[in-house]
Amino acid sequence: MPAYYLEALTVTLGIVLLMAEAFVPSQSKGWVGMAAAVGLVAILGLTCLAIGPDAKPAAAWAHWPLWNFYSFDTLARFYKIFALVSTLLVVLMAVDYRTILARFTDHPGSESGTGEYHALPLFACAGMMWLASARDLAGAFVALELVTITFYILVAYMRRNVGSLEAGVKYLILGALSTGFLVYGIAWIYGTTHTLNLDVIGGLLHDGRAEQIHRTPLLFGIALVMVGLGFKIGAVPMQVWIPDVYQGAPTPTTAFLSVGSKAAGFILLMRFLEPFLGSELTRKPVLTLLLILACATLLFGNLAAIPQTNFKRLLAYSSIAHAGFLLLALAAWQPFAAELNSAKVVSFYLATYLLMTLGVFFILAQVRIQRGGEAISDFNGLGKTNPQLALALTVLLAALAGVPLTAGFIGKFFVFYLAVEAHLWWALGIATLAAATGFYYYFKVIRAVWWMPPPHDTPLTLPPISKACIAVLTLLVLLFGIWPQPIWMLLQ
Amino acid sequence: MLALLVFIPIAAFIAILFGAPARLTAIGAAAVNLALALYAAASWHCTSWAFSVPVLAKPALNLAFGFPDGMSVIMVLLTAIVTLAAVLSGQAPEGRDKLYFGSSLLLSGGALGAFAATDLFFFYAFHELALIPTFLMIGILGRGERRAAAWKITIYLGLGSIVLLAGLVWLANLTGTFDMGKMVAAAGGIEPAAQKGIAALLIVGFGTLVSLFPFHSWAAPAYASAPAPIAMLHAGVLKKFGLYGLLRLAIPLVPDGLQAWLNPLLILLLGNILWVGYVTVAQKRLDLLLGNSSVMHMGYIFLAIAALIAMPDNPLARSAAIVLMFAHGISIALLFGLADRIERSTGSLDLADLGGLAKATPALAFLFGIAAMASIGLPGLANFAGEVLVFLSAFKSYNGTTGLGPVQLACILSIWGVVISAVYMLRAYRNIFQGPVAGLTAGVPDIPLTDRIPAILLIVTLLAVGLYPNLLLNLLN
Structure with missing residues (x-):
């Protein structure tokens, strides 16, 4: 099966569900989300059948010109799986989040206005999956816009909630601005290299023609594209939108933004940078820029997280902080050919980040629904009323902080390992400081959970879907902390 | 396995x-x-x-x-x-x-x-x-x-x-x-x-x-x-x-x-032994006193490590550090366990509230006494073996022609710590177990059998190592 069927199937599933949702009368819209989840699991199963033209050169589809825009390799497969898994979990989270959605849409109390919310993530998923395979800047741009436009809707979905609307407007304006940067940068690159295809650019920079390329405009274009992508991944200087948008958006959207959208940004960034980092012409300045961005992002994300009292906002800053660690792995660039390369480390880190972050968001969504708030103090005394849930939250937060024997530590460990190999001593110092700060603010939440008295003694009752997801994610975080091989095998 | x-x-x-x-x-x-x-x-x-x-x-x-x-x-x-x-x-x-x-x-x-x-x-x-x-x-x-x-x-x-x-x-x-x-x-x-x-x-x-x-x-x-x-x-x-x-x-x-860091380390460990030692003397609660004493005793182990740094082939220093680590671990655990027992029966660990507890609880007083003696470093108990080895090892690198080196000076100063720990431990013992019976301690039941077993387990270990340190030293050779 050619790999692009996966995207086609995802989009088809989305369209079918949107139409079904519009025409099938029903009180509850939970079934839309469940149908989307079942469809996503099926597509996830199909990823192991997907192949590129190299695997089957004789097939008719192998000669389509589409393959100039689209590649299918290990990384592409990994990020397609990543997009599918994160969408699956977000869709499941949304099913349990229906009551809050219903409160702030058309008819408060009825779910009639919430159906699209369960189908739209599929379109973003298709965009992310395409990004994983993009080898042409035009195609990548279209896919990225598919993701971004879907998010415009998802962020502002609770239209009777001022916070959500504000988040939507901020995301729209800054998103449009970053798109501008991106297109402008792509135009400069096209102007200097006369192509949009990253493979062609890579070849151009490698052979003798490199001297004919004007260095300054090319670097200008690269810097612009990096700024534009910085918006997606939440890196300085395009990080300002993150706290407000994360806080205002519906929790499943926030989770999706912080995991899916970030991963899509990183795979595109890696594919985009790979040819430029392979060439002596552009290597040094690009690495310097990456290093500066990484250090600034690490410092900003971690230091600004310290005084936060709202947990969702804290997670927003933590998301910036993790982007800093990921950028550090890129700044310590090891080409794809190396055994322990930057792309692998970033992918591994993102995979662990997915597990921990989505697990925390599942818990946050339930606390929001049942205790009515998202502040750290709303987690007070969870250890007394729900010890098992509190244990899961402790494991997940410890993993985010990078405590050993959790998956989060292994991710950070690889980043540090790469940085040491690249002799980035100053950046290592900053990263150490950042990790120490992270330890502080994540433990602030753990402190509230275990040490503070609960406001009242009624325990949270977890719906079965959330309960199962939290349990599975927590166990995986522990398992991969001791035995990271399964994720590693997906990347071989 | x-x-x-x-x-x-x-x-x-x-x-x-x-x-x-x-x-x-x-x-x-x-x-x-x-x-x-x-x-x-x-x-x-x-x-x-x-x-x-x-x-x-x-x-x-x-x-x-x-x-x-x-x-x-x-x-x-x-x-x-x-x-x-x-x-x-x-x-x-x-x-x-x-x-x-x-x-x-x-x-x-x-x-x-x-x-x-x-x-x-x-x-x-x-x-x-x-x-x-x-x-x-x-x-x-x-x-x-x-x-x-x-x-x-x-x-x-x-x-x-x-x-x-x-x-x-x-x-x-x-x-x-x-x-x-x-x-x-x-x-x-x-x-x-x-x-x-x-x-x-x-x-x-x-x-x-x-x-x-x-x-x-x-x-x-x-x-x-x-x-x-x-x-x-x-x-x-x-x-x-x-x-x-x-x-x-x-x-x-x-x-x-x-x-290169030997001299700063010596100053820090003297801080542990002398500074924290005096801080310990000033404590008014048994739990804080034990906590500080545990900090203080780390100084001796650092002294053994310093002796090892000064003379890497020092045969005694390594054994000294390890024996003292073991002895201190057992004795401080014993003290914390017994302090918890005192608090459970009297409801307080404030030295001013307690007094004459030995009348009501002779067994507890005996066990605590042994633990306190161990912590001071009385011969026959494991801590003595450890501390003596530490002081001896510090003088292994002594050179008669150049006189006292920094390690020896630190050692001489830190021997004063033994006096300090005798002062605070004995004072605590006297305050809690002897003297007139205070209100809280009257009619308190003695330590029950279930609590005696762990204390005896630890004391036997301390005695065994104290009387026959080769139990541990043989493992190290």
Whole structure:
């Protein structure tokens, strides 16, 4: 099966569900989300059948010109799986989040206005999956816009909630601005290299023609594209939108933004940078820029997280902080050919980040629904009323902080390992400081959970879907902390 | 086989989480573990103890346990003994016994993992695993200013661990391996500048974990408010991780770097012995007094380490440090256990509230007396063996022609510490057990049999090592 069927199937599933949702009368819209989840699991199963033209050169589809825009390799497969898994979990989270959605849409109390919310993530998923395979800047741009436009809707979905609307407007304006940067940068690159295809650019920079390329405009274009992508991944200087948008958006959207959208940004960034980092012409300045961005992002994300009292906002800053660690792995660039390369480390880190972050968001969504708030103090005394849930939250937060024997530590460990190999001593110092700060603010939440008295003694009752997801994610975080091989095998 | 020793407490923790009877499971697991540890100590040369499972290909990581030398064996023994005593003597508050015993087991499993690990990654990781229940338990079930104390220990030890991690990653990068045995074999090539940097990171990192002056202020409030088994296990066992790390990694790998920091280290350890010693004398509560005394005694072990730094082939210093680590671990656990008993029967640990307790509880007074004597360093008890070895080892590098070196001067000054600890320990004993009977202590029942067993277990250990130190020294040769 050619790999692009996966995207086609995802989009088809989305369209079918949107139409079904519009025409099938029903009180509850939970079934839309469940149908989307079942469809996503099926597509996830199909990823192991997907192949590129190299695997089957004789097939008719192998000669389509589409393959100039689209590649299918290990990384592409990994990020397609990543997009599918994160969408699956977000869709499941949304099913349990229906009551809050219903409160702030058309008819408060009825779910009639919430159906699209369960189908739209599929379109973003298709965009992310395409990004994983993009080898042409035009195609990548279209896919990225598919993701971004879907998010415009998802962020502002609770239209009777001022916070959500504000988040939507901020995301729209800054998103449009970053798109501008991106297109402008792509135009400069096209102007200097006369192509949009990253493979062609890579070849151009490698052979003798490199001297004919004007260095300054090319670097200008690269810097612009990096700024534009910085918006997606939440890196300085395009990080300002993150706290407000994360806080205002519906929790499943926030989770999706912080995991899916970030991963899509990183795979595109890696594919985009790979040819430029392979060439002596552009290597040094690009690495310097990456290093500066990484250090600034690490410092900003971690230091600004310290005084936060709202947990969702804290997670927003933590998301910036993790982007800093990921950028550090890129700044310590090891080409794809190396055994322990930057792309692998970033992918591994993102995979662990997915597990921990989505697990925390599942818990946050339930606390929001049942205790009515998202502040750290709303987690007070969870250890007394729900010890098992509190244990899961402790494991997940410890993993985010990078405590050993959790998956989060292994991710950070690889980043540090790469940085040491690249002799980035100053950046290592900053990263150490950042990790120490992270330890502080994540433990602030753990402190509230275990040490503070609960406001009242009624325990949270977890719906079965959330309960199962939290349990599975927590166990995986522990398992991969001791035995990271399964994720590693997906990347071989 | 060694993996079993680590996984039994962790498995018991999981069992307790899923509803096994907490106290019984904990005692059972600790007893089985002690039997295993004794068996291991008897046959530690046997290669079948080693255990290794590959975790990652590049960088090569193995989940590996083993006994590289007798030091690990002694630390594992110490952990097993103190764990059994801790779960036997602890009494959980109403309805929290899952948490209470479960986290004690997790702490014990982490400590055993750290002492038995032969891979740097897991050496560090298991120690962190043990720290988390420590933090949580102090915050949840602690006494007095529990939140402030717990937050303080979290921040201090968290920062210390990260400084330590930086040093360890640097070491691993220079030696190119995470296998601690191979690291030591590849030690020769580390250049002096790097050695100095690594040594500083390791002294501060490990030092914070061991409450080296001036990074010690987390210790006394944390121990004072911690539930008894946590105080016993952390002060007795887990804290020794830092000293163990210095002996295992810093001494063989960065000897020249440590040499450069020898004089500052001597000043810091005198801070532990003299400064904290005087602070201890001023304490008005038994729990804070014990907490501070435990900080103070770390100074002697650092003195042995300093003697080893000054003279790397010093035959006594290493044994001295290890014997004293063991002896201090047992005696401080005993003291914390008995202090908890005093508080449970009288409701207070304030020295002003107590008095004449010996009349009502002669057995408790006798046991506490032995523990206090051990802590002072009375001959016949293990601490004496350790302290004498420390002082002797400090003079091993004495050179008659150049006169007293810095290590000898520090040693002479630190002998004053023995007097200080006699002052505060005897004063505490007199205040609590002798003199007129205070209101709180009248009619208090004597220590019951269930609490005598763990105390006797620890005292027998102290006596055995004190009368026949070769029990431990033979393991080291």
